[in-house]
Amino acid sequence: MENFTFSEHNSPVSKKEYEAFVEKKRTKLLLAQFRLRELNIPIMIHLNGMHSSGYTRILNLLNEWMDTRYIETHVHRPDTDEEAERPYFWKFWRRLPAKGTTGLFVGSWYTEPYLRFLRKEGDEQEFLDQMRRISDTEAMLTNDGMLMIKLWLHLSEDDKSKNKSEQLYNRPDYAWEVTMDDMQNGKQYTEKTRLAERVLHLTHTDQSPWYSIDASDPYLCDLNVMDVLINAFKRCIKDAEKNDEGKKNTQILPLNHIGIDHIGGISLSDSLSRKEYGKSMEKYWESLYTKAWDAHKKKRNIVIVLEGADAAGKGGAIRRLIRCIDARLYRVIQIAAPTSIEKSHHYLWRFWMHVPRAGYITIYDRSWYGRVLVERVEGFAKEEEWVRAYDEINEFEKELTDSGAIVLKFWLQISPDEQLKRFKKREKTDYKQYKLTDDDWRNRKKWGEYQQAANDMVAHTSTPHAPWNLISSEDKKFARVQIIETVERALKQLT
Amino acid sequence: MENFTFSEHNSPVSKKEYEAFVEKKRTKLLLAQFRLRELNIPIMIHLNGMHSSGYTRILNLLNEWMDTRYIETHVHRPDTDEEAERPYFWKFWRRLPAKGTTGLFVGSWYTEPYLRFLRKEGDEQEFLDQMRRISDTEAMLTNDGMLMIKLWLHLSEDDKSKNKSEQLYNRPDYAWEVTMDDMQNGKQYTEKTRLAERVLHLTHTDQSPWYSIDASDPYLCDLNVMDVLINAFKRCIKDAEKNDEGKKNTQILPLNHIGIDHIGGISLSDSLSRKEYGKSMEKYWESLYTKAWDAHKKKRNIVIVLEGADAAGKGGAIRRLIRCIDARLYRVIQIAAPTSIEKSHHYLWRFWMHVPRAGYITIYDRSWYGRVLVERVEGFAKEEEWVRAYDEINEFEKELTDSGAIVLKFWLQISPDEQLKRFKKREKTDYKQYKLTDDDWRNRKKWGEYQQAANDMVAHTSTPHAPWNLISSEDKKFARVQIIETVERALKQLT
Numbered sequence: 001m002e003n004f005t006f007s008e009h010n011s012p013v014s015k016k017e018y019e020a021f022v023e024k025k026r027t028k029l030l031l032a033q034f035r036l037r038e039l040n041i042p043i044m045i046h047l048n049g050m051h052s053s054g055y056t057r058i059l060n061l062l063n064e065w066m067d068t069r070y071i072e073t074h075v076h077r078p079d080t081d082e083e084a085e086r087p088y089f090w091k092f093w094r095r096l097p098a099k100g101t102t103g104l105f106v107g108s109w110y111t112e113p114y115l116r117f118l119r120k121e122g123d124e125q126e127f128l129d130q131m132r133r134i135s136d137t138e139a140m141l142t143n144d145g146m147l148m149i150k151l152w153l154h155l156s157e158d159d160k161s162k163n164k165s166e167q168l169y170n171r172p173d174y175a176w177e178v179t180m181d182d183m184q185n186g187k188q189y190t191e192k193t194r195l196a197e198r199v200l201h202l203t204h205t206d207q208s209p210w211y212s213i214d215a216s217d218p219y220l221c222d223l224n225v226m227d228v229l230i231n232a233f234k235r236c237i238k239d240a241e242k243n244d245e246g247k248k249n250t251q252i253l254p255l256n257h258i259g260i261d262h263i264g265g266i267s268l269s270d271s272l273s274r275k276e277y278g279k280s281m282e283k284y285w286e287s288l289y290t291k292a293w294d295a296h297k298k299k300r301n302i303v304i305v306l307e308g309a310d311a312a313g314k315g316g317a318i319r320r321l322i323r324c325i326d327a328r329l330y331r332v333i334q335i336a337a338p339t340s341i342e343k344s345h346h347y348l349w350r351f352w353m354h355v356p357r358a359g360y361i362t363i364y365d366r367s368w369y370g371r372v373l374v375e376r377v378e379g380f381a382k383e384e385e386w387v388r389a390y391d392e393i394n395e396f397e398k399e400l401t402d403s404g405a406i407v408l409k410f411w412l413q414i415s416p417d418e419q420l421k422r423f424k425k426r427e428k429t430d431y432k433q434y435k436l437t438d439d440d441w442r443n444r445k446k447w448g449e450y451q452q453a454a455n456d457m458v459a460h461t462s463t464p465h466a467p468w469n470l471i472s473s474e475d476k477k478f479a480r481v482q483i484i485e486t487v488e489r490a491l492k493q494l495t
Numbered sequence: 496m497e498n499f500t501f502s503e504h505n506s507p508v509s510k511k512e513y514e515a516f517v518e519k520k521r522t523k524l525l526l527a528q529f530r531l532r533e534l535n536i537p538i539m540i541h542l543n544g545m546h547s548s549g550y551t552r553i554l555n556l557l558n559e560w561m562d563t564r565y566i567e568t569h570v571h572r573p574d575t576d577e578e579a580e581r582p583y584f585w586k587f588w589r590r591l592p593a594k595g596t597t598g599l600f601v602g603s604w605y606t607e608p609y610l611r612f613l614r615k616e617g618d619e620q621e622f623l624d625q626m627r628r629i630s631d632t633e634a635m636l637t638n639d640g641m642l643m644i645k646l647w648l649h650l651s652e653d654d655k656s657k658n659k660s661e662q663l664y665n666r667p668d669y670a671w672e673v674t675m676d677d678m679q680n681g682k683q684y685t686e687k688t689r690l691a692e693r694v695l696h697l698t699h700t701d702q703s704p705w706y707s708i709d710a711s712d713p714y715l716c717d718l719n720v721m722d723v724l725i726n727a728f729k730r731c732i733k734d735a736e737k738n739d740e741g742k743k744n745t746q747i748l749p750l751n752h753i754g755i756d757h758i759g760g761i762s763l764s765d766s767l768s769r770k771e772y773g774k775s776m777e778k779y780w781e782s783l784y785t786k787a788w789d790a791h792k793k794k795r796n797i798v799i800v801l802e803g804a805d806a807a808g809k810g811g812a813i814r815r816l817i818r819c820i821d822a823r824l825y826r827v828i829q830i831a832a833p834t835s836i837e838k839s840h841h842y843l844w845r846f847w848m849h850v851p852r853a854g855y856i857t858i859y860d861r862s863w864y865g866r867v868l869v870e871r872v873e874g875f876a877k878e879e880e881w882v883r884a885y886d887e888i889n890e891f892e893k894e895l896t897d898s899g900a901i902v903l904k905f906w907l908q909i910s911p912d913e914q915l916k917r918f919k920k921r922e923k924t925d926y927k928q929y930k931l932t933d934d935d936w937r938n939r940k941k942w943g944e945y946q947q948a949a950n951d952m953v954a955h956t957s958t959p960h961a962p963w964n965l966i967s968s969e970d971k972k973f974a975r976v977q978i979i980e981t982v983e984r985a986l987k988q989l990t
Binding site: 023 | 518521522523525529551554555558559560562563567568570571572575576579602676810814817818821822826827829831834835836852860886925926929
């Protein structure tokens with residue numbers, strides 16, 4: 001672990017010296033924690049390390065030295081079924097620290113991939129893939145302003161055999177594995193250490209660095225942990241105070257305009273007569289009803305996303321779709337402006353929270369694509385944020401499909417003339433007036449910009465695992481049947 | 496169901512007439528919904544009724560007529576393990592509507608007790624007890640300002656046999672029971688209806704009324720549902736606008752001052768020498784460590800609450816306690832000022848959210864008792880609110896213990912002199928200064944009022960299932976050992 005070693009303190013100290021150091025450092029630590037809270041920065045501390053290295057002591061000390069009101073501790077536990085039936089990262093997202101608070105994770109997302117590979121339950125490719133996903137997730141969070149600190153408590157083979165102070169932990173009838181080294185079988189020190197070192201190498205970045213700390217002397221270990229945190233906190237405070245100056249240097253990857261007008265290419269001339277519509281709906285509803293139950297039995301989760309211009313008919317389409325599905329099986333999530341708790345997390349957080357369990361359907365009426373549509377056009381997101389979002393979204397949807405979910409995305413297109421007609425109709429209908437707001441008229445004036453944003457969105461997020469379905473909604477009946485048919489077809493193909 | 500029948504509309508209407516009615520009513524419904532949102536009132540609609548009575552149609556229509564952005568629909572689903580391992584009401588608390596929003600519950604807390612009794616899985620006493628708990632819960636929520644509307648969709652035996660329109664729902668290979676009548680076995684119409692009627696009788700109150708609506712004619716049924724909602728919404732708006740005038744009439748049950756000075760009776764002279772302390776801690780730590788694991792294996796959940804005057808040593812006691820417990824098994828919940836999402840719910844909501852799963856321990860550093868301590872003394876809660884809270888708290892803790900949890904409550908007492916000494920020490924210690932705020936000095940001035948509040952709290956909430964442990968904390972070491980010893984003894988008694 002030499003590459004990651006942190007050892008400001010390396011010569012033994014007496015108890016008295018130790019206490020004097022702690023006294024001084026804990027004030028610094030506390031003040032830095034308060035300042036980070038004022039700056040509204042979320043902190044994620046990963047605590048990992050060798051079995052019997054004393055991570056429980058460090059856990060307790062951090063809660064003692066810092067202001068525990070703003071710390072949540074999460075020790076790795078076996079999955080609940082709510083967790084097991086969703087993508088791997090869901091259980092961590094649901095525990096992510098909000099702005100101004102600290103999440104102290106013992107084990108975290110490292111333990112499972114490490115153990116699977118060590119036990120040969122997964123192969124090299126899977127392991128590398130998991131490390132990449134961890135790195136991507138950490139990059140997404142640090143790009144969003146999170147401070148990420150990862151500690152590895154290290155013991156040499158000699159020290160390990162000497163350390164008998166935590167014998168109770170060694171009783172195999174207790175305990176699941178918390179940190180990577182907790183596995184209670186005959187694996188050799190060298191084999192485990194080598195793999196841990198690989199994990200550190202594969203996931204160490206400037207933004208999300210590992211610090212390996214020698215845990216053989218508890219006093220020195222404690223002091224070094226304090227120093228790592230104080231240094232990292234201070235650096236983060238300095239960066240945050242420089243604020244926008246610094247951020248101007250952030251590299252924005254140029255958007256690759258592919259030159260195809262996806263949105264403009266949607267033919268808006270299709271329509272259905274009332275009779276054809278009735279016939280199609282009758283045909284699909286029973287079939288869809290049955291297939292949704294089949295999908296439930298197969299424990300597949302289904303994510304359906306509807307996006308489109310204002311008045312494109314998303315709500316009406318969803319209501320027709322859900323008439324064909326047993327109310328037990330779906331939930332419709334209406335995306336309105338984010339609440340304060342939602343604002344205190346990464347923008348994807350609130351969508352993660354609604355990811356369906358195995359066997360269920362979540363229908364998002366508007367979605368995470370708001371980031372690259374309204375937030376982009378109206379300037380609610382900075383350019384670096386929405387440009388970054390394409391990759392983040394693709395990664396998020398990949399997590400979903402990798403976990404066995406089907407992702408069905410629909411873009412509903414209408415012409416500006418049709419939109420105007422619908423706006424006017426809304427103005428005249430009492431119970432529809434509320435649907436028409438000043439925002440709608442404002443957005444309408446930026447028609448071209450919204451179309452450009454939609455076009456870029458389709459170009460950058462139509463992936464093999466989650467392609468966009470572009471639907472003409474100029475005729476509402478046609479759109480509804482298209483959507484129901486697409487969902488039905490996708491469910492039919494489930495094995 | 497005659498007692499609960501609502502039938503403003505009772506003679507058949509043509510399709511055209513129906514549409515004209517709906518057009519008019521949905522505007523009223525929508526406007527009333529918006530007004531209730533402005534008034535920050537949470538709405539809970541319970542939709543229940545006969546199998547094939549068309550509750551899915553009503554569900555979809557309500558989502559169509561009203562503004563769905565502020566509605567969350569919750570169709571009864573089988574428990575997840577996270578739900579099954581907590582008290583019965585937990586799964587409903589986690590879904591309760593926040594202020595200004597609507598929760599539409601199909602089935603809700605009625606389905607399970609009804610079915611258990613119908614299937615003879617539980618006896619008469621259990622059934623009555625469950626109905627009382629439902630009534631208490633509903634009263635707690637409506638007292639807190641929630642609008643509660645309960646709809647029963649009724650079919651006569653003849654109508655039921657005629658109604659074949661939802662045949663798919665009758666396929667027994669689909670579906671768990673959503674509403675009470677969904678059970679797919681040979682129970683007779685009369686038996687089921689009688690039991691449903693009992694449920695309605697036992698849980699109908701002015702604040703939380705049932706409305707039974709004839710579901711044989713869908714048009715009339717729809718219109719009557721609309722009328723029930725419009726009337727209830729309007730009545731609630733009127734009451735809320737009258738606001739405090741009306742509330743002055745709320746009856747406040749006089750507090751029963753029992754006359755025993757529980758708090759003053761705590762002997763503060765006990766103390767432990769450093770040596771005795773060290774010996775006791777050594778004795779208990781291993782024993783507690785082991786017993787916490789035993790409790791985990793027995794799947795018992797443990798709730799530990801620490802309350803006490805400022806500087807009474809809660810934090811320090813918790814840190815000593817958790818050193819004796821494997822970090823895998825517990826979580827410490829620090830209770831700070833409520834966040835905005837917490838404020839938009841009943842004050843117990845945030846504590847419900849942290850209730851431990853089977854086999855785990857939650858330690859609350861301050862708790863729901865804030866309602867009858869700081870909120871009472873500082874006037875953050877109205878008198879009617881904190882007086883009501885004693886019963887609400889007892890009921891909440893009863894839910895916990897009934898579900899198999901152990902509830903251990905500690906009050907830490909110190910003398911005013913000792914408090915002053917500790918305040919002064921905090922002023923002088925760098926890393927402790929933040930713990931001393933203006934609030935602490937303010938609270939200190941009201942020492943007598945706080946003691947009175949603590950005394951009333953102990954008198955009214957020391958129940959057989961969850962008694963208070965009154966601990967002298969004048970000597971911190973003594974208090975710590977007392978707490979650890981009490982926890983250890985409670986765990987030892989678990990079977």
